[in-house]
Amino acid sequence: MKLETKGRFSFRGGVHPPESKSLTDEIPIQPGPAVKEVGIMLSQHIGAVCQPLVRKGNMVQAGQKIGDSDAFVSAPVHSPITGKVKEIALRSHAIIGRSKAIIIEAYDYNPTKRSYCKIDDDFDENNYSAEKICDSVRQAGIVGMGGAGFPTRVKIEPNPRLPKDTLIINGCECEPYITCDYRLMLEYTRQIIAGVKLARKASGCSRTFICIEDNKPKAIEAMNEAVESFGGGIQVVPIKTKYPQGGERQLISALLKRYVPTGGIPPMIGVVVLNVATAAAIAEAVVADLPLTHRVVTVTGEGVARPGNFYVPIGTSVAELIQFSGGLKEDAVRVILGGPMMGIAIADLTKPITKTVGAIIALTEKQIGGAKFAGRQTPCLRCGRCLEVCPENLNPTKIAHAVKHNLLDVAENNYINACIECGSCSYVCPANIEVSGHIRTGKMLLARQKKKIPD
Amino acid sequence: MDTLNILLVGFISIVIVNNLVFTKFLGICPYLGVSGRIDMAFGMGMAVTFVVTLSGTLTWLIDHLILMKMGLEVTRYVCFILVIAGAVQLVEMYIRKFFPSLYESFGIFLPLITTNCAILGLCLFINLWGIDNLLEAVVLSFGAGIGFTMAICIMAGIRENLNMADVPESLKGAPITLITAGLLTLAFMGFAGMIR
Amino acid sequence: MSKIRYFIKQSWLLILSSFCFGLLLAIANAAWYPRILQNEKEKLNKLIVGLVSDANDFQIVIEDVNIPGERGKIIKTDIYKVRNAEGKTAGFAFVGIGSGFADKIKLVITIDSKCEKFLGFDVLSSNETPGFGDKIKEKEFRTQFKGIVAGNLEIIKAGEAKNGKVMAISGATVSSESVVKIFNIYIDKITQKIQEAGLD
Amino acid sequence: MILADIYQLWSSAWPAGLTMLGLGSGFAVVLLIASIKLKVEIDPKIEQIHGALPNVDCGACGFAGCGQYAKAVSENPEFLGKCAPGGPETASKIALILNLQISDSGPPERPIVHCRANTADKTLYGKYKGIESCTAANSLANVQACKFGCLGFGDCTRACQFDALEMVDGLATVNYEKCTGCGACSRACPRNLIEMVPFAHEHMMTVACSNKETGKTARSMCKVGCIGCGLCAKKADTFSIEENLAHLDYKKYQPTEDTETAINKCPTCVIIYVGKSAPPPRQPAKKTAAAKT
Amino acid sequence: MTTKTTEGPILGQTFIAGLWRENPVFRLLLGMCPTLAVTAAVKPALTMGLSVIFVLVCSNIVVSLMRNLLKPHLRILMFTLTISTFVTIADLFLRAFQPVMSERLGPYVPLIIVNCIIICRAEACASKNGLVVSIVDAVGMGIGFTLALCVLAGVRELLSTGMIFEAKVMPAWFVPWAAMSMPVGAFITLGLLLGLVNKLTKGKS
Amino acid sequence: MRNTENEMEETRFENITVAPAPHISRPVWTYQVMTDVIIGLVPAMAFAGYYFRIHALILIGTCVISCIVTEWICNLILKRPNSLGDFSAVVTGIILALSLPPGLPVWAAVIGSAFSIAVGKMVFGGLGSNIFNPAMAGRAFLAASFGMMMTSWTVPATINPAMPEISAVNKIDARTQATPLAWSKMAIKRKEPADVVNEQLKAMLMGEVGGCLGETSAIALLIGGLYLLIRKTINFHIPLAVLTSTFVFAGVVYLINPQAYIQPHAHLLSGGMLLCTFFIATDPVTAPLTRRGMWIFGAGVGTITMLIRVVGGYPEGVMYSILLMNAVTPLIDRLCRRTPAGGKPSV
Ligand SMILES: Cc1cc2nc3c(=O)[nH]c(=O)nc-3n(C[C@H](O)[C@H](O)[C@H](O)COP(=O)(O)O)c2cc1C
Ligand SMILES: Cc1cc2nc3c(=O)[nH]c(=O)nc-3n(C[C@H](O)[C@H](O)[C@H](O)COP(=O)(O)O)c2cc1C
Ligand SMILES: Cc1cc2nc3c(=O)[nH]c(=O)nc-3n(C[C@H](O)[C@H](O)[C@H](O)COP(=O)(O)O)c2cc1C
Ligand SMILES: Cc1cc2nc3c(=O)[nH]c(=O)nc-3n(C[C@H](O)[C@H](O)[C@H](O)CO)c2cc1C
Ligand code: SF4
């Protein structure tokens, strides 16, 4: 049977930004820099912030748990290196600004490309009980590595109220530039499959799909081979290349033609979505009992000298990683954590990376585009392009303009909260309006308003 | 058949072709004042429709059964407005007492209606056009109300959109509403001559 | 009894003032009404004088002629007899109503004493669009009707205006047609009535 | 003669007068009956209260507009005095309407902006090119180094209905002459920089900073920020240091010599006076020097 | 009640208020229907303005006189009764002595009855104040209304006929803009005038 | 200047900027959209030039220039940044010019352009804020003001080489020709057969009939429309809805009385129908945003046009139907509010 690599599945809307993955997609994962210091954020996930378990001056071992919380929705953090706690201080955090981090001075850290945990041919997930898997996942501090950082244990743990039947592994990597998942799928194929099996076992799902965009035929092929030899009952599905195919709501609707209710989460329709990196981490945690302390980060963009995919300890500073890949070029004007569509632009490069950072991208003015970079806007033409591309079928221009004119009730009536902030609307807007930026602002304003009004 | 035809034509005529707001400048104050939001506009429209139908009918009756018979045309204006004011007040009290929820939604507009030219204006126009048939008077009054509702709802829709436009500061509010109304009358000239 | 007293106590002002205002109105009316009638008559008179050159006075000769109008409606009108200084009949006049482009058009139409020729018409009231339909008030259009044979008229947009043909105002054909239509609706019945009554 | 004229007038006028009389009395009867039978008890108090309110619908009271507030107070006098723009005057008016004694609610609250860094004082990491709004800028991490300080895009100035807030060289500055204490600004600030403080005195002393970084970091981020050195707390016991940041206990605050010393000793001059006719803040020596060059 | 010493300035203020600060057309947006309907030319506008002044003064006098006798449930009825009487008188007068204008104004003369300005003044001023203040207020408001009408009518008449007060002003080559005498012209001219007024007064308020 | 004396120095880069995501965008800007429309209008302008010679040139030039100047002045008065760079004023000028009769005096074109831009667009806040299509608003104002001039149609130069001279006063004389729709209207009124029109079909395709500058040649408009569709500057919903509804309406009346009413395809080809279909009804600013809204809008335009053509007071109804549907566009948008992909949120 000839392998089908053309994706048939798709959702309504979406855009086709230039992929720009060729900068790094042929570069294998390499060991990162020999870091001298790492900063482990105590908040790297959605949910309760961890409390430090160590004090200033303590010695810590690589893999030692250094922060945890009792809350259900949370995940512990571990030290990736052996060293001494230098201080516990505020560090730049991509989302919440400044946040507490444990700064560890490395004690002779030797970067390696960690040999992936051995998955034997006779690997059988049934050797591990569901409880054991969940427990290991929690203990290893695994959170979603696809971007949101939701504690994975909460996601895969069986929930009698919301029984799960379908497990989807998200290997779409729809954002331009990023190749960390792609390399992972090529190089750690078996480990991912093992992780998928473990997750399936833990969550009790009956159907399992690995979804990969059809612009990565090699990954589809590799995965298919591994599944054929090793993964019973797993299906590799090529998906149409389109942004934001990797968004879980879009992926589910493309694959299953089922819609996650607005404001709801996939478990409500019995689906679990996991990123491929998360799956790999699960395998490591369960099989080799290793906590989540390192991850693959793509450092790329026209603004860095030597782009590449690096296996680095969590907590490495962005500046160090950029330096390691040759430093910023003269004309680099923007540094982004994550992809160019949803990633957050940062200016403080001392920021340590977290479990959810899959890419660091440095762009020059050319990639951003002159008009966009200068922020030259014309008024909204009501051309409707943003409506056409919105994967959530919203009316982005209306919401954005309502927010701009402080009509939050209008924004709410147009379902502002259903927006997934994918940025497709801003991407297509010929008037160069920060549509999704306004929408995000509106969401924050609404949240504030809700909090302040006594009821 | 003929009567039906007359009624239908009269109705369409007063709703679109001879719309009170667009062609006769009647009821402009609420048209400008209460057209900020569609729900309010609709409430006002409904209230006007109700009252105008009532008073159009009543004044026609009074005009034809009393004033014209007795040659008291001179008191026509006084009688008309007394009927309207009295009817509005009565209706308001009635609704307030027995339909409080209805009152909440559109009763607040009722007192404003006494001073709405559209009502008295329509009664006068019915007299002016020499409508000599009660049924026709009723249909025309009702149509006038519907026409007003349509006009004010269109305006409200536009104004809700204008809230999100970059209207120059000094033109915000009444001025831009008036200009919009002007362009609307221009548009509604399209129906002119449609019914003769 | 107390109810009545309560009522009076509450409402005496309204009752009193309505009575007073009623009187006031009636007085004003009594004082000015003749003048108003006079005005109306004069306006008609002036128009007719403009149409019938030697008109001296006029009076109603036939009242309430029933004219079958549009959509089966019956319109009533009066016929005036116009006399010249010598007391001879100079012609007849009547008021005609019909719908125009925007609203009703009200015309005074005059016809010669033999009911053979129109002497012309003038506009009593109309609400036609300024710049378009209200050109029916202008001389250029109206003179076409002077001396035209009293019979069914026709409106044309091009060609020669003769033999009962009237050139439309360019850009206001509708109004022009309305005027002609008024002529056509009235003329048969009016001549018939005049001839029946044997006036001339 | 005259009599005859009058008689004539009368004879032509009486039907009109009489008709009107009839009509008038008819309506009088109907409306009187209606007004008795259809009487609806509405609380005139609510309308009175509504009339007494300033009618700016600012939402300071926590209700959606003055109308809602009027209704709420009339039902529950606990809400008395929530209308900040109206102030005690309105409160006493409402109390009068409701026949209540107003409890002494303490000194009026006024906003204090806990930052004093002008554009030149702040360290910036990169140029912000996004939407001109503090909320939007705040969602991007670290536009300016100090994560706590004033962003200067004026969400608060837009929220103030009384024109009492101005952006002065990148710093929100309250005009205490115009301020009514409605608190809208404090609700608008995404960084919660603006605190509503009971002003017991004409002008108050305050620590105009919110930076919780350690001293060294704080210094690298801002020229005028609090470095948590603790000098003020040593000089006056109304000051305390929490999380590297000096706090002033406004309830305990009395202008004394101690506080005066504290203000003068602060190395970054971050303790200042705010309020009506407040003395101008001390300028750090370095800053004046920098300004000259 | 106002005392003797303060009465003068207050009266002056009341008068001026109607002219500009509280101009019924430009600032209060009252009585829009006649404003728009009769301003195709200056002459009918002036006639309308004068009629309004007459009715306003008369009704303010009557309302002011009986302000203490009003019963709440008959209040509106009394106002409208008074106003409509004077409007009828004005109408009769016009029909008798100004037949051309009367015809031109058509039903908009009786519509003065429901003109919002008059009821508004009866409510806001006459039913609360003494005779003198009420009269001054009425005259001020009335003149303000008339002036506004004339300005609007002047612009429209000029552009729609090339004439002002029926006297030719525009040069011969000027082709009249018929649209200005139609509803469009009325709305747009008033809108732009209001915008201008807003712009002029923005600094001062 | 920035503080450069601390430890962060080595990791800070002078030219780094931050902005909300996304950080890239599709390189299609407003002025390119407008340029596309202008290109789409080129065939129509060329045909206009061919048939009406210097008149076409003068009218188009006048309208475009006066639109630009008006916008510039308005920006000055309103103290707004210059907005000429988006080219929308040019589009308005061209569309206005193409909807004017060839013999219109230059000063009237200037008044129309000034009204279009000043009252039709700038008072609402400029590009994107206007409720009504500026060009149609300007044309409606001209039609109301100078009706005679707006309804006298010059004969194309190919039929009458002696084109009338340009003059300040537009003389109405034998050199004007009735448009197909005027024939049609007359036929309806007189209850006479409308064969004249049906015979003219070929001339209508090529444009050898009386009419506005840009409404004469169906072929030119079709080419331009196709270009816009291919370039995805417009999408097909509105044009299709307009054409379908017109065709259906015209077809029904034609079937009822083939004598008095012209053939449905004659309706499609005549008057401003095609110009409206591809260039005017599709003006994004004044049309609904949602697809469903576009269907309703298009159907409304077609139906009202036909209503006016068949029973209304004017021979042509495109301008008014556009304005009327513009007026209800906000209501349509409200009616067709989109629901999120995941359904309405359950509160
Ligand atoms: C309050 C909250 C509760 C959630 N609960 C669950 C849950 O019970 N099970 C689950 O699988 N995911 C849960 N999620 C995670 C979401 O389904 C989703 O995976 C997460 O928001 C990350 O999505 P993204 O990576 O597409 O942005 C929850 C998220 C939030 C914010
Ligand atoms: C617009 C958008 C695009 C996304 N693209 C991807 C993607 O390309 N790859 C991916 O793994 N997750 C992507 N995500 C995150 C997924 O929605 C989802 O959170 C993730 O696959 C869940 O797996 P995790 O919990 O293991 O991270 C995207 C989310 C959004 C909102
Ligand atoms: C704004 C406007 C107002 C019009 N007013 C009238 C009018 O009052 N009377 C009239 O007969 N035609 C009027 N017309 C013209 C008619 O609608 C229609 O074009 C005309 O009757 C066709 O006649 P034609 O063949 O003379 O051009 C008006 C046209 C426009 C654009
Ligand atoms: C497809 C398309 C069609 C347009 N049609 C018109 C038009 O009919 N009239 C007009 O004035 N502007 C038109 N414009 C230009 C622009 O949208 C218009 O000037 C705005 O309405 C001004 O706010 C069009 C633009 C586009 C992209
Ligand atoms: S509105 Fe939200 S979901 Fe829709 S395209 Fe824009 S950012 Fe994406």
Ligand code: SF4
């Ligand atoms: S894409 Fe841009 S211009 Fe088009 S409707 Fe959306 S916001 Fe407006």
Ligand code: SF4
């Ligand atoms: S350190 Fe203090 S004063 Fe400086 S910016 Fe931050 S909050 Fe403001």
Ligand code: SF4
């Ligand atoms: S400064 Fe703040 S508290 Fe004072 S009036 Fe303005 S918004 Fe209200």
Ligand code: FES
């Ligand atoms: S004058 Fe106010 S509604 Fe007409």
